[in-house]
Amino acid sequence: PFCMQGREVGSKMRYWLTLISGMLECLCFAGVVFGYTSLVFVLKEDQYFSELCSNNTVSNSSLVETGEGQDEQFSLVFTIASFLNNFLSLINGYLFDRFGTMVTRLLGVSLYTTGTLFVAFSSAANSLMLFPALSCIAVGGILLLMTNIQVGNLFAAHRSTIITFYNGAFDSSSGVFLIIKILHERGISLQSSFLALSLCSIIHVARTFLLMPRTHIPYPLPPRYTYGVNCGQADSYNVEQVKRTKEEDASGQGSSGKDETAKSDETEVENAEKVPSFRSCVLSWFFLWHLLWLSILQLRHYLFIGTLNSRLSRLARNDPTLVSQYTNAFAMTQLCGVLCAPWNGLILDRHKGKPRAPGETEQDADLRSSYLSLFLTSLQCLFFSICATIPVLPLQYITFILQVLNRSFLYGGNAAFVSIAFPSRHFGKLYGLVMSLSAVISLLQYPCISLVKGPLDGDPFYVDITLTLLSVLVFIHPVYVFIHCRRKARKTKKTKQSSPSPP
Numbered sequence: 019p020f021c022m023q024g025r026e027v028g029s030k031m032r033y034w035l036t037l038i039s040g041m042l043e044c045l046c047f048a049g050v051v052f053g054y055t056s057l058v059f060v061l062k063e064d065q066y067f068s069e070l071c072s073n074n075t076v077s078n079s080s081l082v083e084t085g086e087g088q089d090e091q092f093s094l095v096f097t098i099a100s101f102l103n104n105f106l107s108l109i110n111g112y113l114f115d116r117f118g119t120m121v122t123r124l125l126g127v128s129l130y131t132t133g134t135l136f137v138a139f140s141s142a143a144n145s146l147m148l149f150p151a152l153s154c155i156a157v158g159g160i161l162l163l164m165t166n167i168q169v170g171n172l173f174a175a176h177r178s179t180i181i182t183f184y185n186g187a188f189d190s191s192s193g194v195f196l197i198i199k200i201l202h203e204r205g206i207s208l209q210s211s212f213l214a215l216s217l218c219s220i221i222h223v224a225r226t227f228l229l230m231p232r233t234h235i236p237y238p239l240p241p242r243y244t245y246g247v248n249c250g251q252a253d254s255y256n257v258e259q260v261k262r263t264k265e266e267d268a269s270g271q272g273s274s275g276k277d278e279t280a281k282s283d284e285t286e287v288e289n290a291e292k293v294p295s296f297r298s299c300v301l302s303w304f305f306l307w308h309l310l311w312l313s314i315l316q317l318r319h320y321l322f323i324g325t326l327n328s329r330l331s332r333l334a335r336n337d338p339t340l341v342s343q344y345t346n347a348f349a350m351t352q353l354c355g356v357l358c359a360p361w362n363g364l365i366l367d368r369h370k371g372k373p374r375a376p377g378e379t380e381q382d383a384d385l386r387s388s389y390l391s392l393f394l395t396s397l398q399c400l401f402f403s404i405c406a407t408i409p410v411l412p413l414q415y416i417t418f419i420l421q422v423l424n425r426s427f428l429y430g431g432n433a434a435f436v437s438i439a440f441p442s443r444h445f446g447k448l449y450g451l452v453m454s455l456s457a458v459i460s461l462l463q464y465p466c467i468s469l470v471k472g473p474l475d476g477d478p479f480y481v482d483i484t485l486t487l488l489s490v491l492v493f494i495h496p497v498y499v500f501i502h503c504r505r506k507a508r509k510t511k512k513t514k515q516s517s518p519s520p521p
Contacts, residue, residue, distance in 0.1 A: 029244045033172045036229045037180065040166040043222065044187035045356060046194060047130070047215070048159040048166075051103065051152055053195030054096045055326045056349045059342065060202045065142040067091045089328045090471055095148050096324045097464045103156035104316075104457030110161055111450020115443070118233035119165050123226045126161025129154045131219040138212035162222070163188050164449065165230065167433050171237040171442075175370050178384075179363030181437065182430030186359020189352065189426050196349030237442050293441040299448055303498060304439050308432075309452050311392065311495035313459035315399050315428050318485050321463045322406055322421060325470065325478060332476055333411040344414060351418040359426035365391045366434050377510040384438040386503045391431050392496035396489075398424035403489050407482035 061067075070087030114122045133154030140147035163184065170180035198211045231245035299305060326348065327341070334340035369387045374380070402420035405413055436449045470478045 029242065032229065032244065032246065036169055036172065039225055039229055040169050040184065041187050041356075043225065044163055044166055044184050045191050047191060047218065047222070048162045049188040049191040050194045050215075051096075051099055051156040051159060051192075052189065052323060053192030053349055053352060054099075054152070055323065055345055056192075056195040056199040058092050058327050059345055060199050060208055061092070061148070062088070063202070064208060066140075066145040066148065068142060090467065091145075092327070093324045093467050094464065095152055097320075097461070097467075098149060099152035099156040100320050100324070100463075101457050101461055102153045103160050104453040104460065106157050107160060107164070107450035107453035107457075108447075109450065110157070110164060111446035111448070111453075114164055114446035114450075119168070119230050119235075120226060120232045122161055123165050123222070123230060126158045126165070127219050127222045127226070128158070129161070130158030130222070131216050133158060134212045134216040134219075138209045138216060159188075159191075160453075164446070167437070167449075168235040168237075168445075170437075171235040171239060174238060176363070176367060177237075178366035178434045178438070179360055181434045182359045182363035182366070182426075183356070185430035185433055186356040186426045189355030189359070189422065189429065192355075193349055193353040196346065196352075199346075199349070293443060296444050296447055299440045299444055300451065304502075305448070305452070307495040307498050308435060308439070309455055311396070311492045312428070312432050312452060313456040314488055314492050315395070315424070316456050317460050317462060318399060318403055318489060319421065319425055319428070320460050321466055321481070321485065324463055325467060328476070329478065330411075330414070333409060333414070340411075344411070347415060348418045351422045355422050355426040358423045359430045362391055362395070362427045362430050363434070365394070366431075366438075375507065375510070377513065378507070381438065382503070382506060382510075385499060386507075388431075388435055388438055389496045389499040389503065391427070392435070392499060393493070395424065395427040395431050396492040396496060398427060399489050399492065400486070403482065403486040407479065407486055409477075409479060 067088045070091055110122065113125065133151045133156075136147050136151030136154065140151065166184050167181055169184070170177040173180055194215075198208065201211055202208060228246050235245070236243070327345070330341045330344050334344065366384070366387050369383050374383050378386075398420060402417065402424050405417040405420055432452070433449065436452065437445055440448050466481050470476060470481055474480060
């Protein structure tokens with residue numbers, strides 16, 4: 019008993035170490051690509067794509083010395099990176115479901131390190147290296163986030179809060195490029211900063227082997243579950259192993275004396291065999307409305323981030339000091355994403371610990387709590403889009419705050435909803451598919467940017483108006499979830515009333 023108690027204490031300690039180290043990993047590395055606005059400022063000073071500058075600009079400041087061609091090229095780098103960040107999530111999700119955490123993380127660390135090394139060894143003479151570099155950093159970062167989302171399974175009562183917290187840390191990691199910008203102004207070269215990021219990959223590899231499972235963290239969590247490197251025997255959980263044990267028992271090869279734990283595991287496998295198929299999940303209204311919801315909101319954010327530098331330059335009339343001030347303000351607000359996201363998790367987990375309605379399953383209760391989160395996220399995006407549309411420079415401070423708040427709610431809510439509405443065995447594939455399909459929609463940002471640069475003469479007002487009107491459509495999703503939950507509750511109530519009472 020004493021030994022067993024010690025192992026349980028050790029497992030709990032490992033759970034907390036995994037949680038904290040995962041938060042730091044997401045906060046410092048996973049989503050750095052979304053701090054691209056700060057990086058563009060540095061790249062312009064280092065004369066990247068300077069050959070595309072207009073010949074008629076005369077100024078000693080490298081920031082002012084930019085042409086439309088240079089801005090468009092920087093926007094294209096971000097467009098491709100953000101597209102691959104989501105589009106390849108389908109393949110990444112399949113790899114995660116099929117091969118487990120270790121293989122997925124090692125791939126992610128390899129891509130991330132390759133990207134940071136590409137930036138470290140790039141220069142103005144070979145500016146095109148930014149295309150594969152930012153893409154590798156983006157895809158590697160989303161792989162790190164995807165493998166960390168399952169850490170919420172270790173803390174069932176706070177599962178959605180942890181998932182949204184990790185997504186908030188992912189958003190806040192965009193502040194890393196602000197730190198690189200500040201260091202660059204202090205004389206630290208871009209190459210040195212990215213070499214330091216490359217060396218940090220040693221930490222990611224160590225965490226992969228010591229504090230993460232080889233396959234997946236199950237939900238709900240089995241008793242005395244452990245993972246990683248162990249000195250003693252581990253109580254690990256593997257569905258495939260339980261299936262094999264079940265087959266052996268059926269053929270008479272297993273021992274006759276099975277304890278209650280084995281029976282419980284068999285029941286778990288039998289329940290897993292009854293879950294909806296991947297195809298039925300994809301063709302459900304839940305998935306289709308969620309895809310529309312994510313695609314529109316994500317397009318609004320991507321277009322805002324991808325054009326922010328040129329937008330600020332236009333509103334500040336190419337004053338480099340003013341542009342730098344607002345760029346820093348935007349990057350600073352991004353750091354607050356990790357503080358905003360848990361509020362969404364608390365909304366999603368607000369029913370935990372409370373008694374459920376008669377006949378209501380845990381999934382029904384989780385879904386019932388999700389429509390408020392979806393509605394608030396949609397409302398935030400509408401307000402953010404309205405503020406971004408108004409061409410007043412001081413108002414952009416409010417726009418920055420609304421953007422980081424909405425972005426934190428968006429991606430945390432996305433991951434949490436997929437984990438709530440669909441079976442856990444399909445999480446990686448469904449999460450990857452919804453991100454991939456939304457990435458295809460996000461490609462519309464590039465024709466929008468070309469439209470602004472060309473016919474609209476650099477003024478994004480009409481594009482912003484169109485996207486604001488389009489964002490009204492996202493309210494369909496929370497309304498549909500609300501109606502579904504009401505119908506299911508009425509159906510459960512009628513079934514309970516019509517069922518005969520026990521003698």
